[in-house]
Ligand code: SF4
């Protein structure tokens with residue numbers, strides 16, 4: 036039993052729902068109680084989807100238990116097929132239905148429906164949303180692109196005429212909508228034909244065409260990794276699974292794709308790629324060594340760490356993921372940045388790690404955005420779980436060249452606001468300003484932490500006392516380095532066995548650490 | 551458990567036989583009540599004993615994660631608990647011990663049952679008794695069902711108040727008559743009502759739930775209960791079991807509803823009619839004027855209400871009588887005929903009712919009727935908007951202060967807003 040307030044991932048049937056909602060001509064009949072219909076709002080509210088997701092819930096009640104829940108399931112299946120006329124249905128159980136063991140697979144099979152039925156086994160008490168999405172996509176791929184009876188060697192098309200599938204984008208994915216556009220454009224510029232994008236926008240019969248492609252491009256291994264492995268083993272399709280997030284990863288991605296396609300990798304990056312110059316330009320100097328804490332799904336977290344360190348000159352001070360299935364990748368990356376990897380789906384543990392790391396920027400999920408707000412640390416969102424704000428009206432990919440430009444803007448702009456706060460700090464003694472004046476983008480509703488003069492005061496119990504004067508002097512230091520200054524000074528004092536910190540101590544410590 | 555069949559012996563007060571179709575329901579389960587209950591009772595913690603789905607529901611329905619550490623959480627049952635590798639009661643004790651150590655300010659722990667906990671027959675009553683012994687006297691422990699197989703949306707509050715009713719101290723034998731207002735109301739509304747009751751000379755007045763679990767009001771045969779919400783079937787029954795008398799009244803939505811509701815209390819406490827008129831005159835005038843300002847926008851508008859909070863009949867009555875709207879259909883998850891008798895008496899005759907839901911067929915009816923406004927849940931709103939039907943989220947009716955005289959205008963405004971927006975936008979096709 037685990038105590039949870041906020042979760043990074045929903046149950047596995049929500050993952051299956053994301054696949055169903057991504058595709059055309061597929062319907063999901065879910066054996067579940069009425070409250071589980073809340074999941075519809077994820078699609079209609081967060082993503083502003085203009086139709087209901089293609090899901091029918093049986094909404095059985097206590098009075099049905101032991102009597103006719105199985106019958107209710109059968110009626111729901113038949114009605115859904117008749118009303119929505121899908122090409123195929125997927126059937127399964129939510130956490131509650133799993134306990135009553137009605138066997139949706141067997142019940143649906145007994146109905147002898149005129150369309151394919153793909154049963155799903157998604158263990159609700161051990162697995163989670165991304166796993167459920169991956170498993171569902173894999174089951175569908177297997178069902179509609181079955182392994183050949185007698186495997187024949189793949190006919191190699193001439194270089195330059197090869198095609199690929201783009202695998203992984205889904206409904207409710209973080210910027211998947213725009214990533215597809217960007218990646219498709221890049222592939223076509225390379226001379227690679229895109230055979231099919233799946234699951235987003237594909238129908239079950241489209242999946243039958245998957246083996247036509249020469250190779251696969253896996254944008255989100257969390258969702259398409261299992262299917263791509265299977266396609267490789269059974270249809271001989273190689274795959275590229277470098278997420279093209281950032282300038283260098285995009286170049287690596289294009290080189291790998293070019294290799295499989297037998298075409299030349301692009302020699303120069305397009306003029307529209309502004310990110311490298313922006314990062315080299317003079318006003319980016321102040322980005323150097325900014326401490327950044329990164330948390331998200333494995334794909335986005337690992338990619339963000341590389342961009343942060345190599346392309347923006349930040350110092351990665353924390354790296355973690357909630358995707359336990361991809362812990363290995365995150366651990367490997369953490370070694371590269373010399374940080375302790377954080378593999379956890381406990382948001383309180385993540386918050387503690389953030390406080391301990393004292394970052395100047397957080398790249399995280401909506402969950403970390405809220406932590407950042409409370410701690411008054413600039414933040415940008417890089418990964419699901421998503422929020423309505425993560426579906427901007429404008430084109431805003433994370434991947435490819437335009438994606439790199441977007442990363443620069445969305446990670447650096449919160450820090451610009453930070454600079455504004457710096458100015459606010461400089462003018463503190465001006466009669467129109469005072470330490471209590473918070474910038475308006477932080478909101479006016481006084482959060483408990485915001486009420487205190489200095490967030491670093493509240494967050495940690497102070498190991499040594501500060502004299503009033505030293506405390507006052509500390510406040511003169513810009514807020515975004517104040518936390519670090521405070522911590523260093525205290526460490527300095529503790530190491531020297533000092534009881535109180537005076538102005539002298541403060542500057543002694545400063546001199547000590549700046550060596 | 552708290553099943554939902556109509557109360558035996560209750561005469562059918564409804565004007566019509568509602569349409570009852572068995573199909574997919576599109577309503578939240580009772581767990582969702584916790585979203586407002588945990589804000590209302592400030593020293594309580596609501597611990598759902600359930601699954602990842604329950605936790606995900608809470609976070610999705612609460613929308614943005616606004617509260618740093620809200621006073622609710624989910625003890626997620628895992629595979630090892632089900633496989634018998636861990637004893638569920640021991641696990642629960644461990645989770646609760648950690649929780650209370652972390653949140654020492656909690657005075658009342660409320661265990662909330664879910665579908666999984668009920669299907670595996672985890673006895674939360676037994677658990678609550680045991681935990682109460684372990685954590686007495688610092689923390690009181692209650693339990694109720696918010697599961698989707700037993701409850702819809704607001705019925706979670708109903709079950710919670712019923713549990714609370716069983717905990718209330720007994721009033722002294724010779725206690726004078728007192729008034730208890732049952733049903734969570736926003737603090738601002740509660741304060742307004744309290745002032746009116748004071749002015750009417752009605753008292754002592756208590757509210758259930760109280761803002762702090764330490765201030766539980768006494769109950770007994772001299773207690774007169776005024777229901778502030780229409781979904782309190784179980785709570786009313788539990789209060790009656792403690793000797794209290796439930797006063798019959800429409801619900802305090804709109805000028806008319808508020809007046810009738812206050813009058814039920816005034817009559818029970820023998821307030822002279824002249825005094826009642828004098829005390830309520832200003833509020834009634836303000837409410838009528840405030841609603842009147844929106845009437846032109848709502849008059850003749852055709853409104854379709856999907857089932858959600860059980861407030862639907864009262865809302866329809868307000869819209870029809872005070873705003874001049876035409877009601878196309880009143881859907882409700884459950885119609886408590888006895889408590890709704892006052893509403894049924896006021897509603898214009900001939901309005902189609904539906905109880906329970908087959909959402910697909912109900913959407914067919916809605917599309918065919920092409921109402922000017924559909925009041926519906928968050929899962930349906932954007933799809934209906936995309937089909938050209940203006941919508942209002944029904945959940946706003948439980949999250950916004952709408953009861954009483956001073957909020958009558960706000961209530962009307964809630965329905966005007968989507969219509970006004972359509973008039974304002976010049977976006978082309
Ligand atoms: S319907 Fe049942 S399983 Fe679903 S969220 Fe509600 S209590 Fe949990």
Ligand code: SF4
Pocket residue numbers: 452455474475476477
């Ligand atoms: S929102 Fe206002 S206070 Fe915040 S950065 Fe922008 S201009 Fe400054």
